[in-house]
Amino acid sequence: MTDIRNDALACREAAQALAQLATADKNALLRAMADALDADADAILAANARDLAAARDKGIGSAMLDRLALDAGRLAAVSAAVREVAALPDPVGQVTRSDTRPNGIAVQKVRVPLGVIAMIYEARPNVTADAAALCIKAGNGVILRGGSEALHSNTAIAASLQRALHEAGIGAAALTLVTDLRRETMLELLQLSDIVDLAIPRGGEGLIRFVAEHARVPVIKHYKGVCHLFVDASADPALALRLLVDGKVGKPSACNALETLLVHADIADRFVPDAVAALRAHGVEVRGDACTRALAADVAPATDDDYAAEFLDLVIAVRIVDSLDAAIAHIRRFGSDHTEVIATGDADNATRFIDALRAAVVMVNASSRFSDGGELGLGAEIGISTTRLHAYGPMGLEALTVERFVVRGDGQVRNIGS
Numbered sequence: 001m002t003d004i005r006n007d008a009l010a011c012r013e014a015a016q017a018l019a020q021l022a023t024a025d026k027n028a029l030l031r032a033m034a035d036a037l038d039a040d041a042d043a044i045l046a047a048n049a050r051d052l053a054a055a056r057d058k059g060i061g062s063a064m065l066d067r068l069a070l071d072a073g074r075l076a077a078v079s080a081a082v083r084e085v086a087a088l089p090d091p092v093g094q095v096t097r098s099d100t101r102p103n104g105i106a107v108q109k110v111r112v113p114l115g116v117i118a119m120i121y122e123a124r125p126n127v128t129a130d131a132a133a134l135c136i137k138a139g140n141g142v143i144l145r146g147g148s149e150a151l152h153s154n155t156a157i158a159a160s161l162q163r164a165l166h167e168a169g170i171g172a173a174a175l176t177l178v179t180d181l182r183r184e185t186m187l188e189l190l191q192l193s194d195i196v197d198l199a200i201p202r203g204g205e206g207l208i209r210f211v212a213e214h215a216r217v218p219v220i221k222h223y224k225g226v227c228h229l230f231v232d233a234s235a236d237p238a239l240a241l242r243l244l245v246d247g248k249v250g251k252p253s254a255c256n257a258l259e260t261l262l263v264h265a266d267i268a269d270r271f272v273p274d275a276v277a278a279l280r281a282h283g284v285e286v287r288g289d290a291c292t293r294a295l296a297a298d299v300a301p302a303t304d305d306d307y308a309a310e311f312l313d314l315v316i317a318v319r320i321v322d323s324l325d326a327a328i329a330h331i332r333r334f335g336s337d338h339t340e341v342i343a344t345g346d347a348d349n350a351t352r353f354i355d356a357l358r359a360a361v362v363m364v365n366a367s368s369r370f371s372d373g374g375e376l377g378l379g380a381e382i383g384i385s386t387t388r389l390h391a392y393g394p395m396g397l398e399a400l401t402v403e404r405f406v407v408r409g410d411g412q413v414r415n416i417g418s
Helices: 003-018 023-039 041-057 062-068 072-087 126-137 148-167 183-190 205-214 237-249 265-281 290-295 324-334 347-356
Strands: 095-100 106-113 116-121 141-145 175-177 198-202 227-231 258-264 285-288 315-321 339-343 361-364 383-385 393-395 401-408
Touching: 003 116, 003 141, 003 175, 003 183, 023 041, 023 072, 023 126, 023 148, 041 062, 041 072, 041 148, 062 148, 072 126, 116 126, 116 183, 126 141, 126 148, 126 175, 141 183, 148 175, 183 205, 198 205, 227 237, 227 324, 237 258, 237 265, 237 339, 258 265, 258 324, 265 285, 265 290, 265 315, 285 290, 290 315, 315 324, 324 347, 339 347, 347 361
Parallel strands: 116 141, 116 198, 141 175, 227 258, 227 339, 258 315, 285 315, 339 361
Antiparallel strands: 095 106, 106 401, 383 393
């Protein structure tokens, strides 16, 4: 057998022991993992510095560098997120349905771990800890395949977490880090449908499409986040401006950052000049349609490619629309089912916006940056699904379990002899 198949089998074996741990034992394990990250902070940051230096030498862009970078504050946030997962309710064993049938059998639906999850990701070393914590709390084994640009960071983080697993008497293979980053090895991992229960790719659109096109295991996809803010005619301009600046500037490299601003024509002459000025004050490049350019000087023309783009940078596309229906039509054409926001003072328009769009997250008068597992109460998220499967939107612990039937009887049989 190949190395990756052996590694996956070892992960499955360790996951079976992990799945039987009591909630208190899993929580203690996660707290120990967080403590290990804190204890090894210097080594992890030194490893991250090596990755950052190599990335700069390769000319990697600012958005990717921001995703890659760790500092003392970010690393402390990573360990804090692991502790937050420990404090969350355990979904394993939760009864979601209970019924007694006329023949006396008791039927329950009960949450159980998925099994083995392959996490394939780029540039974000915090995903190593986040994914491990969530998978372990939900009783799953996890195979982590990070990008080459974060290899030293991921290896250092995984070593800390595996030490905590070993000290708790759980096989370290329950958290398996793939260090053979050849594409052939990833392809083989994605073919292991008899071992791996789910693959979650997290990264650029190219990576996610590659995984989805080559996997034989189930895949939850999130191609990109083309997130819109629509400023309705009834919107409070000051409120809308806060949502715009926070959504675009707060963390432009995040998938929940705003990429397109849509403004109702009835408010455009009052809102657009202030919006463009506010964006430029934060270094944002603005691209707009002809109506936008008529209201604000030196705005570059926007193309359909701009309206379809996930910039992940300080760039935004702007369009003025004649109605709520026109905004909805634009989003349906160019959106990615990630997160959509309306700024409005009209409750009926808010409801129409919510009902008309199929995005995983819809916000009313709140920043797109809240489209995040931690902000929505899930703890650290393992990703955001824009695939309409059992999980849609930010994925937390429940999304890493499945429901099965448990039936209890006292000798009932069904139609003997028929």
